[in-house]
Amino acid sequence: MPRTDPGSENKLWSKIWNLNGPPKLRHFLWQACKGSLPVMERLRHRHITMNAMCPICKEEEETIIHAIFECSNVGEIWQHRNLQETINEGPAGSFMERWKWLCEGRNADDLRLIGALAWGCWFCRNKAVVGQPVQQKVMTDAGFKRLVEDYVSYAHKVFKQGGHSEIRMQTSWSVPPHGWVKVNTDAYVPNNGRVGLGVVIRDERGNVLVAGVRKIEPTEVEMAEAQAALYGVSLARRMGFNKVILEADALRVTMAVKSLAEGCSPIFLIYDDIHKICNSFDFFQCNHVKRSGNVVAHRIARWDTNGSDEFVCIDAIPQSVRTLAKLDIS
């Protein structure tokens, strides 16, 4: 895996985040930049295979750069857009270097297009590897481009300012857009005893769909808030929600989800897990809200679980929570 200082990785993640593309595109680009796509060269490095030759063209070692930009398998995709020569002028050391180079002087629209094509190339590579080569690559790739563009215009419509770059300070709770759920999280760190992680998931009318609390061993506040956010997105995934807004009043946590990629302290393992889950949703957004907009999660984090580790309500939401939730939107 290519190693760079965390500061520059954070910047890179911010750039990928700010493309405002679908979470799955961001996840793909991030995996590629971190060198964690399972190409032959990586598999050999991990002693899973002895032979790193590209299984498709059998001409060169299969690195991520090879699979996505250079292999004859995907040549027509880049040629079709007249990008082949431009793209392969860049550094060839790693996908991360190449991507950083591509980022220079390009606007988000162009980068998003290149990202979408790269994603399409990876799809064609995976199909070819399992013996189902894509016949109409240019069409497939147009599909990826379309997927990304549809996402962007949808996100723009839904959030007005588009995608994920919205940095608006919210002081009160507001309903999510049609078809979305909002996941509010909060942590309760008492002076002694276990920490409570509170989560409430609400629909576009403000109805409480899920309320849950989890108890963990005592820990400091930021860690607890990060754990609460992780618990929130895990619960949302467990319940099968796919258009998700995560909202918390811990600014450092929401900032980390949106910008910080990696670091050395244990809290980054939590952020990493949050990233993984968020990237599995079809749509995802993360907001910071003031405490006054996070009262339901605040209350739930204080629930007594009678000694159990977790308590989740799905159908029978307690009246006190429903009342609090109503006050929120009236």
Ligand SMILES: [Zn+2]
């Ligand atoms: Zn090849």
